Amino acid sequence: MQTRAVIINQYGGKEVLEEGSVTLPELGENQVLVREKATSINPIDWKLREGYLKQMYEWKFPIILGWDVAGIIEAVGSNVTEWKIGDEVFARPDTTPFGTYAEYTIVDDHLLAKKPANISFEEAAAVPLAGLTAYQALFDHGNLERNQKVLIHAGAGGVGTFAIQLAKNAGAYVCTTASPKNHELLRSLGADNIIDYHTTNFKDVLRDIDLVFDTIGGEIQNDSFHVLKENTGRLISIVGEPDQDRAREKNVIAKSIWLNPNGQQLSILAKLLEEREMKSIVGNTFPLTQKGVYDAHTLSETGHAAGKIIIVID
Numbered sequence: 001m002q003t004r005a006v007i008i009n010q011y012g013g014k015e016v017l018e019e020g021s022v023t024l025p026e027l028g029e030n031q032v033l034v035r036e037k038a039t040s041i042n043p044i045d046w047k048l049r050e051g052y053l054k055q056m057y058e059w060k061f062p063i064i065l066g067w068d069v070a071g072i073i074e075a076v077g078s079n080v081t082e083w084k085i086g087d088e089v090f091a092r093p094d095t096t097p098f099g100t101y102a103e104y105t106i107v108d109d110h111l112l113a114k115k116p117a118n119i120s121f122e123e124a125a126a127v128p129l130a131g132l133t134a135y136q137a138l139f140d141h142g143n144l145e146r147n148q149k150v151l152i153h154a155g156a157g158g159v160g161t162f163a164i165q166l167a168k169n170a171g172a173y174v175c176t177t178a179s180p181k182n183h184e185l186l187r188s189l190g191a192d193n194i195i196d197y198h199t200t201n202f203k204d205v206l207r208d209i210d211l212v213f214d215t216i217g218g219e220i221q222n223d224s225f226h227v228l229k230e231n232t233g234r235l236i237s238i239v240g241e242p243d244q245d246r247a248r249e250k251n252v253i254a255k256s257i258w259l260n261p262n263g264q265q266l267s268i269l270a271k272l273l274e275e276r277e278m279k280s281i282v283g284n285t286f287p288l289t290q291k292g293v294y295d296a297h298t299l300s301e302t303g304h305a306a307g308k309i310i311i312v313i314d
Helices: 043-049 121-125 128-141 158-169 180-189 218-227 244-250 263-274 290-302
Strands: 002-008 017-023 031-041 069-076 088-091 104-108 112-114 149-152 173-178 193-196 211-214 234-237 253-256 282-287 308-312
Touching: 002 290, 017 290, 031 088, 031 121, 031 290, 043 290, 069 104, 069 121, 088 121, 088 263, 112 263, 121 282, 121 308, 128 158, 128 211, 128 234, 128 263, 149 158, 158 173, 158 180, 158 263, 158 308, 173 180, 180 193, 211 218, 218 234, 218 244, 244 253, 282 290, 290 308
Parallel strands: 149 173, 149 211, 173 193, 211 234, 234 253, 282 308
Antiparallel strands: 002 017, 031 069, 031 104, 031 308, 069 088, 088 112
16 A cells, blocks of 8 residues: 655655655555554664665665654454554554654554553654663663662653653662753653763762663763773663773673564553553654654754654644
8 A cells, every 4th residue: 555654765864855655565464554643753763864774774765764653553464363453552663664754654463562541642652662772771681670770871862761760660779961951851750860961970970880871872981981880880872882891891791782672561661651650751743744854853863852752643
């Protein structure tokens, strides 16, 4: 079937974004077709748009970007038993050239989670990629436990807001870095120690941190080794491989991770949302148009958006 979408026909700057119509693949027996209500912007979107990941993904154009979806099931494959037409769902679909900046998208049934009735489609679309990234960094890779100290860089970002809530829910002491304008928000999410990175270098005021969650890289990542607890500290990054020589010096674990789409973990996050133990912070919304996605990418590229950037699909 055909779907209206915002696509790219070449790699490049925001000007390569355009509106178009794309023929979706035939629905697989273990897949569902979702009529989208909302999607969201993640840094992987514009990094892929710029061509940074073309060695990893050898795709033909046109490419639909976007890997978050919230919407309503429109059709189900022949082997799908747990989902039916009309179900309200959300997901981080597999990474394919048929992404979610579109009216319709195809999702493998095991990657779906039921959208909690008490949140909007926009709030649901904010969760999958950022929420799963935070969950896997903290628990699958970071082994965060109750009463441990965690430092979450850029706490006001899409991933950071979920990481703060998940860490606090797990009983950790949560430190984070943010601009003063976001301190009140982060305090409401459960942050215990909020450092204004404009006036204070975190490495001067923190010590014996069990886990650092790095969402920035570069000098911030390198400085994070200073605050880690020797022998047992962990540094988990989503933006680049940490310096292994530094890791050996302190006898700590330091690694870069890549998100693994996971419907079961997304269902855990859905339960937290349903029970109001966690909430989505929607910072900005834009329409599914060339200008809407262009403006959304512009905001995302600043690295200073608070909460998630959502694309609303009428």
